[in-house]
Amino acid sequence: DTGVSQNPRHKITKRGQNVTFRCDPISEHNRLYWYRQTLGQGPEFLTYFQNEAQLEKSRLLSDRFSAERPKGSFSTLEIQRTEQGDSAMYLCASQQGMNTEAFFGQGTRLTVV
Amino acid sequence: AQSVTQLGSHVSVSEGALVLLRCNYSSSVPPYLFWYVQYPNQGLQLLLKYTTGATLVKGINGFEAEFKKSETSFHLTKPSAHMSDAAEYFCAVHWGKLQFGAGTQVVVTP
Numbered sequence A: 001d002t003g004v005s006q007n008p009r010h011k012i013t014k015r016g017q018n019v020t021f022r023c024d025p026i027s028e029h030n031r032l033y034w035y036r037q038t039l040g041q042g043p044e045f046l047t048y049f050q051n052e053a054q055l056e057k058s059r060l061l062s063d064r065f066s067a068e069r070p071k072g073s074f075s076t077l078e079i080q081r082t083e084q085g086d087s088a089m090y091l092c093a094s095q096q097g098m099n100t101e102a103f104f105g106q107g108t109r110l111t112v113v
Numbered sequence B: 001a002q003s004v005t006q007l008g009s010h011v012s013v014s015e016g017a018l019v020l021l022r023c024n025y026s027s028s029v030p031p032y033l034f035w036y037v038q039y040p041n042q043g044l045q046l047l048l049k050y051t052t053g054a055t056l057v058k059g060i061n062g063f064e065a066e067f068k069k070s071e072t073s074f075h076l077t078k079p080s081a082h083m084s085d086a087a088e089y090f091c092a093v094h095w096g097k098l099q100f101g102a103g104t105q106v107v108v109t110p
Helices: none
Strands: A005-007 A011-012 A019-024 A031-037 A046-051 A051-059 A064-068 A073-077 A088-097 A108-112 B003-008 B009-015 B019-026 B034-037 B044-050 B055-059 B065-067 B073-078 B087-094 B098-100 B103-108
Touching: A005 A088, A019 A088, A019 A108, A031 A073, A046 A064, A046 B009, A046 B098, A051 A064, A064 A108, A064 B019, A073 A088, B003 B087, B003 B098, B009 B019, B019 B034, B034 B065, B034 B073, B044 B055, B044 B065, B044 B073, B073 B087
Parallel strands: A011 A108, B009 B103
Antiparallel strands: A005 A019, A019 A073, A031 A046, A031 A088, A046 A051, A064 A073, A088 A108, B003 B019, B019 B073, B034 B044, B034 B087, B055 B065, B065 B073, B087 B098, B087 B103
């Protein structure tokens, strides 16, 4: 078990470009979360999956954001037409059941220039 | 709407002094409760959790937290702060999804 893996670790993109991030959870974990974190703030919930089903997406999330978890294993988060306000750390976490520890990846730091 | 509130975005404590970080949630149904810590340039890691059973839970690095249903609180304490406790601490609740508070930055002074 190598933990939760996120790629890339850093991404610099020009405003208006699309970006895609990948998260590989711990293999037996059925829940997968995406969060966004900016400096000095707590992780902001974006969306989560139970197996391949996307159960909830934050109402604050723009339609430019989409996430998939096609086979209930890895997940991707895509941001279309990036804006400077999208610059943040994007965190992925996986969990087996609601009352267990969620394990976090190291995050992908996005900078939109 | 359900929410989790951490009182105080910054706390400064002297080495050896008590650390007290406050967390309150709003819900008529007690959620599962967690405290996570984030050291500089590192990922989040679990300190402790409450799901059921004993309301005083012990975690790593000498931290503990007490679930008080009547006060809808889950405050985190450590009797004696160490320099290595300097980090950001997040309270989190699970109501179907895992939701975090805004965090409390802890500074430990010699």
